Amino acid sequence: MPIMGGTGSYVHYLSKILASYGNTIYIVTKGTHEEEKRICKKIWVFRLRTFKTPLLEIILFYRVSSKKLMDVGERFKIDIAHVNLPLVPSFAVPQNLGKALVATVHSTWKGEGEALKHEFFLNLNTIEKVVRSCNRVLRFFEYGLLKRSDEIIAVSEYTKKELLENYCLNPNKINVIYNGVDVNKFKPPSDRDKAKRELGLNAGKIILYVGRLY
Secondary structure (H helix, E strand, O other): OOOOHHHHHHHHHHHHHHHHOOOOEEEEEEEOOOEEEEEEOOEEEEEEEOOOOOOHHHHHHHHHHHHHHHHHHHHOOOOEEEEEEOOOOHHHOOOOOOOEEEEEEOOOHHHHHHHHOOOOHHHOOHHHHHHHHOHHHHHHHHHHHHHHOOEEEEOOHHHHHHHHHHOOOOHHHEEEOOOOOOOOOOOOOOOHHHHHHHOOOOOOOOOOOOOOOO
């Protein structure tokens, strides 16, 4: 399963953890070709091919993913449908998919638009131009999915604050769950000073920021 971007990493590791608890996971994502693959006993990946055309590719992906989700919902017993926002609009997720709908919000479209509003428009890439130009439309579809969700996971207190300020949502259904980390892969070395020397760093205190400046 390829890991692309922050949300891709999130889905990858979350799937592995959920599968380790005995859950069966079905993932619908983009790919270079149409594929249905069983990654392991408990994880299935459905890759959907779309045209490599800016903007059109995204719209087509949402359309075919909606059909694929309907197919998956009919073939398998789905208890929880889990979506990651702001990347998924409401029309991409069929009604009554699973017994419950859970949305994890990594950021909001308003926040994404605010981060871009002072940039010179012609310097933005195609996706960034769409985010800034069509922000109200994106927020409309974002809100549609948030209203439908039975539970909402915000990845930070700031994200929860954004949601409550921008949308009329029940605060009781928004829970803050911070992004996790693979502690088997990322853990302090037994000899910290040695690790610093190997990286060419001074032996003093080192402050590392990991994240997006948004």
